[in-house]
Every structure is written in C-alpha cells, then in structure tokens.
Amino acid sequence: MSVRLEYGGVSIECETAEEAVFMVRMLASGSTNGRSQSATSKTTSKQxxxxxxxxxxxDKQKSALRHIVAAGGTANDTLLRQKLNVEGSGLGGVLGGIxxxxxxxxxxxxxxxQKSIDTGADGERIRLYTIPEEAIEEVRKGLN
Incomplete structure (x- = not known):
C-alpha cells in the first residue's frame, strides 16, 4: 500500500509509511519555516x-539521475535499487534528496x-522514474 503526501503544493507518493515519515522529516529539515520559505523564494528570487x-x-542523488539518463530517461525501481546498491525504502531516501x-x-x-506506477504481466506494481524530456539535457549538463 502506498502513502501519498502533499508538501509545498507537490504530491509525493511513498511505498511505505516508514518512507513517508523519512520524507517528511527530510523535507522539513531543509527549511526553517516550511512552505512559506519555498513560496517566498519562488516570488523574490530568480530560480x-x-x-x-x-x-x-x-553523489547518490546524482548517481540515481545518471542511471535514469543512461536507461533512456526512464528507469524502474528494481534497476535503481540494484545500481545504487540500496534496499527497500533506501531508494526513497536517495530520491527524497532530489x-x-x-x-x-x-x-x-x-x-x-517524475514517478509513475505500471503493472507488470504478473500483476506486480512497477515504479517508474522518468526525467521529463524537456529537462534531460539540463540534467545531463549538471551530471558532468
């Protein structure tokens, strides 16, 4: 069962409750006053x-993006866990850093x-992570 969070107007889907708690703590620790800082930075400074x-x-976050780029812009959770050498909700921690x-x-x-969920032939849920086509070149430049 997945858990869906709303943070700063963005919807985030986590695989487990533990991953959701981790994401909330991680996002909250990144700003001193939560949502309002993000909203202020959007309007008062150039992005x-x-x-x-x-x-x-x-490094782990860059590695995740590098593997998504190498896979043609979309990679599934199994591939990313294998390439990053993480298990379970460890992938959520890496992607949470992004x-x-x-x-x-x-x-x-x-x-x-972006994350999407597909269903395999056996009915198993497959999580796909995609770098939007319009962003892939900028992401590539940032990885070099």
Whole structure:
C-alpha cells in the first residue's frame, strides 16, 4: 500500500509509511519555516537552472539521475535499487534528496523527475522514474 503526501503544493507518493515519515522529516529539515520559505523564494528570487540544482545534489542523488539518463530517461525501481546498491525504502531516501534539493531551490521536483506506477504481466506494481524530456539535457549538463 502506498502513502501519498502533499508538501509545498507537490504530491509525493511513498511505498511505505516508514518512507513517508523519512520524507517528511527530510523535507522539513531543509527549511526553517516550511512552505512559506519555498513560496517566498519562488516570488523574490530568480530560480536556479536545473543544471545548477543537479550540480548541488549529493553523489547518490546524482548517481540515481545518471542511471535514469543512461536507461533512456526512464528507469524502474528494481534497476535503481540494484545500481545504487540500496534496499527497500533506501531508494526513497536517495530520491527524497532530489526532491529536497528541488524544493530548496523553489522549483517543482517534477521538473527533475517524475514517478509513475505500471503493472507488470504478473500483476506486480512497477515504479517508474522518468526525467521529463524537456529537462534531460539540463540534467545531463549538471551530471558532468
């Protein structure tokens, strides 16, 4: 069962309650006054480029984006867990760092990557992470 969160006007879907708690704590620790800081930064300062945001991410976050780019812009959760050497909700922590970096910069994290859920032939849910086509070049530049 997945858990859906709303943070700063952005909907985030987590696989487990533990992952949701982790995401909330991570996002909350990134700002001193929560949503209002994000809203203020959107209106009072120029938003940084996606390239600059990607350059400012941690190594694991960059690695996740690098694997999504290498997979043609879309990668599933199984591939990312394998490539990043993380288990269970560990992937949520890595991807949460990307979300947090975007939120700090005052942009919608969906400009960097989007999550969707598909169903495999066996009925199992497959989580797909996609870098939007219009963002892929900027993300690539940030990874170099």
């Amino acid at each position: 940084p480029s996606l390239t600059a945001i990607v350059k400012g991410l941690g 979300t947090k970096g975007a939120a700090r910069a005052g942009i919608d994290p969906k400009r960097l990557f």
